[in-house]
Amino acid sequence: MTTTIRGLMGACCLAAFGAPLAAETITVATVNNGDMIRMQGLMAQFNEKHPDIEVNWVTLEENVLRQRVTTDIATKGGQYDVLTIGNYEVPIWAKQGWLLPLDDMGADYDAADFLAPVAQALTVDDKLYAAPFYAESAMLMYRSDLLEKAGLTMPEDPTWDFITEAAEKMTDKDAGVYGICLRGKAGWGENMAFLTAMSHSMGARWFDMEWKPQFDSPEWKETLDTYLNLMTKYGPPGASSNGFNENLALFQTGKCGMWMDATVAASFVSNPEESTVADNVAFAPFPHKDGVDNHGNWLWSWNLAIPASSTKQEASKAFVAWATSKEYTNLVAEEDGIANAPPGTRTSLYANEEYLKAPFAQPTLTAIENANTQHPSVQEVPYTGGQWISIPEFQAIGTAVGQVFSAALAGTSTADQALTAAQTLTQREMQRAGYPK
Amino acid sequence: MARASTTQRKIVVTVIAWIIALAIFFPILWTILTSFKTEADAIAIPPKFLNFTWTLDNYITVQERSDYFRHFMNSVIISLGSTVLALIVAIPAAWSMAFVPGKRTKDILMWMLSTKMMPAVGVLIPIYLIFRDWGLLDSRTGLIIVLMLMNLPIVVWMLYTYFKEIPGEILEAARMDGASLGKEILYVLTPMAVPGIASTLLLNIILAWNEAFWTLNLTTSNAAPLSTFIASYSSPEGLFYAKLSAASTMAIAPILILGWFSQKQLVRGLTFGAVK
Numbered sequence: 001m002t003t004t005i006r007g008l009m010g011a012c013c014l015a016a017f018g019a020p021l022a023a024e025t026i027t028v029a030t031v032n033n034g035d036m037i038r039m040q041g042l043m044a045q046f047n048e049k050h051p052d053i054e055v056n057w058v059t060l061e062e063n064v065l066r067q068r069v070t071t072d073i074a075t076k077g078g079q080y081d082v083l084t085i086g087n088y089e090v091p092i093w094a095k096q097g098w099l100l101p102l103d104d105m106g107a108d109y110d111a112a113d114f115l116a117p118v119a120q121a122l123t124v125d126d127k128l129y130a131a132p133f134y135a136e137s138a139m140l141m142y143r144s145d146l147l148e149k150a151g152l153t154m155p156e157d158p159t160w161d162f163i164t165e166a167a168e169k170m171t172d173k174d175a176g177v178y179g180i181c182l183r184g185k186a187g188w189g190e191n192m193a194f195l196t197a198m199s200h201s202m203g204a205r206w207f208d209m210e211w212k213p214q215f216d217s218p219e220w221k222e223t224l225d226t227y228l229n230l231m232t233k234y235g236p237p238g239a240s241s242n243g244f245n246e247n248l249a250l251f252q253t254g255k256c257g258m259w260m261d262a263t264v265a266a267s268f269v270s271n272p273e274e275s276t277v278a279d280n281v282a283f284a285p286f287p288h289k290d291g292v293d294n295h296g297n298w299l300w301s302w303n304l305a306i307p308a309s310s311t312k313q314e315a316s317k318a319f320v321a322w323a324t325s326k327e328y329t330n331l332v333a334e335e336d337g338i339a340n341a342p343p344g345t346r347t348s349l350y351a352n353e354e355y356l357k358a359p360f361a362q363p364t365l366t367a368i369e370n371a372n373t374q375h376p377s378v379q380e381v382p383y384t385g386g387q388w389i390s391i392p393e394f395q396a397i398g399t400a401v402g403q404v405f406s407a408a409l410a411g412t413s414t415a416d417q418a419l420t421a422a423q424t425l426t427q428r429e430m431q432r433a434g435y436p437k
Numbered sequence: 438m439a440r441a442s443t444t445q446r447k448i449v450v451t452v453i454a455w456i457i458a459l460a461i462f463f464p465i466l467w468t469i470l471t472s473f474k475t476e477a478d479a480i481a482i483p484p485k486f487l488n489f490t491w492t493l494d495n496y497i498t499v500q501e502r503s504d505y506f507r508h509f510m511n512s513v514i515i516s517l518g519s520t521v522l523a524l525i526v527a528i529p530a531a532w533s534m535a536f537v538p539g540k541r542t543k544d545i546l547m548w549m550l551s552t553k554m555m556p557a558v559g560v561l562i563p564i565y566l567i568f569r570d571w572g573l574l575d576s577r578t579g580l581i582i583v584l585m586l587m588n589l590p591i592v593v594w595m596l597y598t599y600f601k602e603i604p605g606e607i608l609e610a611a612r613m614d615g616a617s618l619g620k621e622i623l624y625v626l627t628p629m630a631v632p633g634i635a636s637t638l639l640l641n642i643i644l645a646w647n648e649a650f651w652t653l654n655l656t657t658s659n660a661a662p663l664s665t666f667i668a669s670y671s672s673p674e675g676l677f678y679a680k681l682s683a684a685s686t687m688a689i690a691p692i693l694i695l696g697w698f699s700q701k702q703l704v705r706g707l708t709f710g711a712v713k
Binding site: 037 | 476477480481482502561562565566569574575653654657658661665668669670671672673674675676677
C-alpha cells in the first residue's frame with residue numbers, strides 16, 4: 001500500500017516538474033472567407049515564431065459570428081481572445097470600452113503603413129482599436145465585350161445616367177443577359193449597404209444635423225426611383241432575393257452586363273478557374289450623379305481586435321501583430337503568390353510592382369482611397385460611415401428599411417409608399433433611442 | 438366497379454405520396470449531389486442534375502480543414518445525454534400527470550408547452566450569464582442541460598399521451614401486489630410503454646442533433662457539435678456551396694441513417710393513439 005502511494009507521489013512530482021511549459025492557447029473567432037482560411041493554413045509558420053502560443057480557430061458565418069461575438073463581449077463572457085469584426089463595430093465597441101487599444105504593437109509593425117481611410121475608421125481618440133486584415137470598397141464591374149457590342153465606351157467616371165443607358169443597351173433577355181445586377185436581399189449589410197452608398201452618390205443623406213431622417217427628400221426619391229427603374233427593367237428576375245453570392249454567380253456565368261459591389265469580387269470574376277467571363281471583365285469607379293462629387297464612400301474592412309476581457313492579451317497581441325504585418329503579406333506571396341495577399345490595408349502592398357500587375361489591384365486601391373468615411377455625404381451629416389451609418393441602432397433600422405425597399409423591388413409597394421414607410425419607421429426608432437443625443 | 442374505383446384511388450394516393458415524398462427529400466438530394474460537384478458546377482445555370490464532373494475534392498478539403506470526428510462525437514454525446522436526462526425527468530412527470538392527475542394538470546401541461554412558444558433568443562442573455570458564472574460556456578455538460586430543458590415539454594407531452602393509453606388498473610394491480618412507486622414505474626409502466634419511450638427517444642435525439650441556436654451560441658470549440666461544423670462553411674462573400682454541401686452531407690448522414698433504420702419505430706410511435 002505504502003509503496004503504491006509512494007509510487008503515485010513520485011509520478012505526480014515527475015509530471016509536475018518534468019512536463020514542458022504549457023503553451024498558451026488563444027481562441028480566434030473568424031469568418032469563412034478565402035483570406036481567413038489561407039491564414040489558418042499558415043499556422044505552422046506562426047508557431048515557428050511563437051512556439052508558446054497555440055491558436056484555436058472558431059470559424060462562423062458572418063451573421064452568426066456577429067451575434068455570437070456581440071453576446072460574448074457585451075456579457076464579458078471571455079470566450080474569445082481575438083475577434084474578427086468589421087469597421088462598423090470597431091468605433092462603437094471601442095467607445096464602450098470593450099476593446100483593447102493596439103498602440104504598442106512593436107517597433108517593426110509600422111502602423112503608419114496602413115491606408116489612411118482604413119486606419120481612420122478604426123481609430124478612436126487617436127488610438128487604433130483593431131488591426132485591419134483586409135479591406136474593400138465598391139466599384140463597377142462590367143463586361144467589356146457586351147459594352148462594346150452595345151456601341152458604348154465606359155467613361156473614366158461613370159454617372160448613373162450612363163449606367164441606365166448602358167443597362168438598357170446591354171440587356172438581351174432572350175439570351176438570358178441582364179444589363180445590371182444589384183443587391184436586392186433585405187438587410188443592413190445586404191441591399192442597404194448598396195442603397196446607402198448609392199444614396200450618398202446621389203447627394204442624399206440618412207439624417208440631417210438634428211438626426212431627422214431624410215427619406216422624404218428629393219435625393220432619396222431619385223435614388224430609389226433610379227434603383228427600381230434599373231432593376232425592374234434591366235435586372236434579373238427574382239432580384240429581391242439576390243445578395244453578393246447570388247450576383248457573383250450570375251455575373252460569373254455571363255448573365256449580367258454590369259454589377260456594382262464589393263471590390264473583393266474583382267479577384268473572383270477575373271479568375272478564369274471560377275469565372276466564364278474572366279477575359280472580358282473590366283472595372284470602373286462606383287457611379288455618381290452628374291454634378292455630385294461622391295462615389296458612395298463604401299469602405300469595409302475585416303479587422304482583428306482583442307476584447308478588453310481577454311486574459312491572454314500579450315499572446316493575442318503577438319498573434320494580431322503577426323497576422324496584420326508586412327511579414328505576413330510576404331509569407332502569402334511566397335506560399336500562394338502575391339495576388340493572393342490580403343488586399344486593401346497596407347500602402348507597401350500597392351508599391352509592389354508584381355501586385356499591381358493583377359487587374360483588380362489599382363482599381364481597388366483607387367476605390368479605397370476615394371472613400372471618405374468621415375464625411376460620407378456631400379451634405380452636412382451628424383454621423384460617420386459609408387455604406388452604413390456609425391450608430392448602434394443602424395443594424396435594426398437598416399434591416400427594417402431594407403425590408404421595405406426589398407418589398408418595393410418585389411413589386412408589393414411603390415417607391416413613394418416605401419419611402420414614406422422608411423421615414424416613419426426610422427423616425428420612430430430614432431425617437432425611441434433618444435436622438436438627438 | 439367498386440374494385441376499379443378502389444384501384445384508381447390507390448394509384449392516385451400513391452402518386453401523391455410519391456410527389457410529396459420527393460418534394461420533401463429533394464433539398465437533401467440536391468445537397469448530396471452538390472457536394473460532389475466543383476464550385477463552378479454548383480452555381481451553373483441551368484443547374485446540372487447528374488451531368489457534371491463528379492469529384493470528391495470537397496470532402497477531402499473539408500476533412501483537411503476541420504476535425505469532423507470531434508464535432509461528431511460532441512453531437513453524439515450532447516444529443517444522447519440530453520435525451521437520456523430528459524427521459525429520467527419526464528417519465529415520473531408524465532406518470533404523475535397520466536395516472537394521478539390533479540385539478541391543475543391540464544394547465545401545467547399547457548404551461549409547459551407554452552414555454553416552447555417563446556423565441557429562444559429571448560432568454561439568450563440570462564442563460565449566457567448563468568453559464569458564464571457557472572463555467573458552463575463551451576462545455577458538453579452545459580449543452581446537455583440546456584437541450585434537455587428545451588426539449589423537455591415535448592418529451593413530457595409525448596410520454597403523457599402514451600401513458601394515457603395504458604390502463605391504470607394494471608398499475609393498481611402491481612400496487613396491490615406490494616410494488617413500491619419506483620418499482621411500479623420501473624418494472625411495470627416502463628416495459629409496457631417501451632414503443633412510446635423508444636419513439637420519444639429517437640425523436641428527441643433528432644431534435645437535439647439538429648438544434649442550431651443554443652449549440653451555436655453557447656459553444657466555441659471544445660463542445661462544438663456538427664451544427665457549428667456546418668456554420669463554419671457558410672460564407673456570404675464567396676461561392677463555397679459545394680464545400681458547404683459536403684459539410685452538410687457529412688453532418689446529416691449519421692442522423693439520416695439512424696432515421697432509416699428506425700423509421701418503423703418512429704412512425705409507429707408518432708401515430709400511436711392517433712386513431713381512436
